[in-house]
Amino acid sequence: IDAAHQCMTMRGIKKEKATTEEKWDEKKELEKAIKIKGVEIVKGKLVSHITHNNNQITGVKTIDGEAIQCNKVISTIALPLFAEIYNDSNFVPNKYINDYRKKISNIEYIGNVCLVLVLNRSLSSTYWTNVNDADFPFVAVIEHTNFEPSSTYSDKHIIYLSKYLPTTDTLYSMSKDQLLAFSLPFIKRMFKQFKDEWLEEVYLWKEPYSQPIITRNYSDKIPAYESPIDGLYVACMAQIYPEDRGTNYAVKQGVELVKLLN
Numbered sequence: 001i002d003a004a005h006q007c008m009t010m011r012g013i014k015k016e017k018a019t020t021e022e023k024w025d026e027k028k029e030l031e032k033a034i035k036i037k038g039v040e041i042v043k044g045k046l047v048s049h050i051t052h053n054n055n056q057i058t059g060v061k062t063i064d065g066e067a068i069q070c071n072k073v074i075s076t077i078a079l080p081l082f083a084e085i086y087n088d089s090n091f092v093p094n095k096y097i098n099d100y101r102k103k104i105s106n107i108e109y110i111g112n113v114c115l116v117l118v119l120n121r122s123l124s125s126t127y128w129t130n131v132n133d134a135d136f137p138f139v140a141v142i143e144h145t146n147f148e149p150s151s152t153y154s155d156k157h158i159i160y161l162s163k164y165l166p167t168t169d170t171l172y173s174m175s176k177d178q179l180l181a182f183s184l185p186f187i188k189r190m191f192k193q194f195k196d197e198w199l200e201e202v203y204l205w206k207e208p209y210s211q212p213i214i215t216r217n218y219s220d221k222i223p224a225y226e227s228p229i230d231g232l233y234v235a236c237m238a239q240i241y242p243e244d245r246g247t248n249y250a251v252k253q254g255v256e257l258v259k260l261l262n
Contacts, residue, residue, distance in 0.1 A: 042068065050089040050232065055097075057231035072231040074257065078209030079104050079223070079238050096228035103223040107238050111167040112210030115179055118201035119157040122146070123191055136186050137171060138163045156200065161187075167208045176204035211245065212238040225257055233257060 031041060048063045050073055059069040075082045083105045091097050115138075127146040131139055138161040145157045161183065165172055171179065180202050188194050215221070222241060225233050235253045237245055 047085055048088060049085055050229075052089065052091065052229070055092050055229055057229065072233070072261065074233045074235060076235055078109060079107050079212075079234075079236060080109065080209055082234060082236070091229060094228075100223065100228050103221070104234070106221050108213045108215075109209040109238075110164050110211050110213055111169075111172055111206065111208045113163050113165065113172055113174075113179065114205045114207075115161045115176075115183060116203040116205070117159040117161070117199060118153075118203075119159060119198045120200055121198055122150075122157050123159050123194065123198075131190075136190070137161075137183055138186075141187075141190070164210060172206065176202055179204060214241070225253075225260055233260065 034041065045062045045064070045066065047060045050060050051058045051067065057071050057073055059067055060073060061067050075085070083101070086101060086104060122145070123141075123143055125146065127143055129141045131141060140162045141159065142162065143157065143159050145153060145159075150157055163171060171182075174182065184196075218241060222239050223234055225235055225239070227234060235257050237250075239253065240246070240249045243249055
């Protein structure tokens with residue numbers, strides 16, 4: 001968290017001085033600030049399970065068989081993904097471990113598709129447009145470069161179209177080209193000046209666990225940060241309640257978790 005604050009402070013200083021030749025890379029600067037704190041960053045590794053000795057954390061093992069030793073594990077991934085790792089870790093069962101397994105498996109999620117358009121001109125002067133037309137395939141049209149200057153993106157204009165939906169929905173199963181072909185008529189209806197030649201690139205992101213579904217008595221479903229396994233902690237979006245999702249709440253979670261670790 002200190003590293004993030006340091007990076008954000010430097011971002012304000014360096015961005016003022018940055019030229020077109022020297023682009024500010026937030027990701028690299030954040031990594032640099034984290035490493036200064038003595039943290040090792042391991043990339044491109046998927047965890048298969050947590051290793052332990054009679055429920056005492058000894059590390060994690062990746063799907064390619066690499067063992068990483070540690071005595072504490074903090075999971076920040078979506079609960080369904082964490083539940084798989086938890087189940088595959090074969091902890092010595094007891095009532096508390098079994099109850100926690102049920103807790104982390106009891107929250108449902110909704111998915112999201114995000115179609116990103118790269119245009120050679122601006123679509124509108126509005127940053128964020130919520131769409132309440134039930135026939136329109138997306139709930140929001142966000143022109144990112146009405147917030148972050150287009151000069152950051154080589155003078156291109158970035159628009160992303162977002163839709164929260166079950167992963168069983170037809171839109172979720174569409175390819176990038178299929179979703180673009182389906183969406184363009186709606187975009188042209190909403191933005192009558194839009195022309196096909198404005199479009200230069202298209203990207204599509206899909207996320208099956210985009211947002212937890214808040215149900216009645218949701219507060220009773222939320223798992224605690226501390227699991228019944230000594231040294232195993234969980235901090236994820238599903239625990240942000242009653243507030244809605246937000247990066248500020250993720251920072252708040254980090255602060256609370258550090259207090260537990262200390």
